Amino acid sequence: MCPPLLNEENRSNWKARMKFFVQAFDYGAWKLISKGPLEVLKEEERWDANDNPKA
Known part of the structure; x- marks a missing residue:
């Protein structure tokens, strides 16, 4: 599973996609x-x- 890559075409929704990717992973x-x-x-x-x- 690869995180969404940032490029010119998906700049507007990359942040939301990355957030969902990280939340789903961990x-x-x-x-x-x-x-x-912490x-x-x-x-x-x-x-x-x-x-x-905490560490």
Whole structure:
């Protein structure tokens, strides 16, 4: 499965198509893209169960 390619012909609807592609592939990835990264402020050796999903 390939993401939609951006070119002159599909410029107007590429953003919506890309959004749907990412959401269908991995909704968690879309949440990360739309809301920004969550930062874990501890060193990796000290992560607990709550820090793994954030990373």
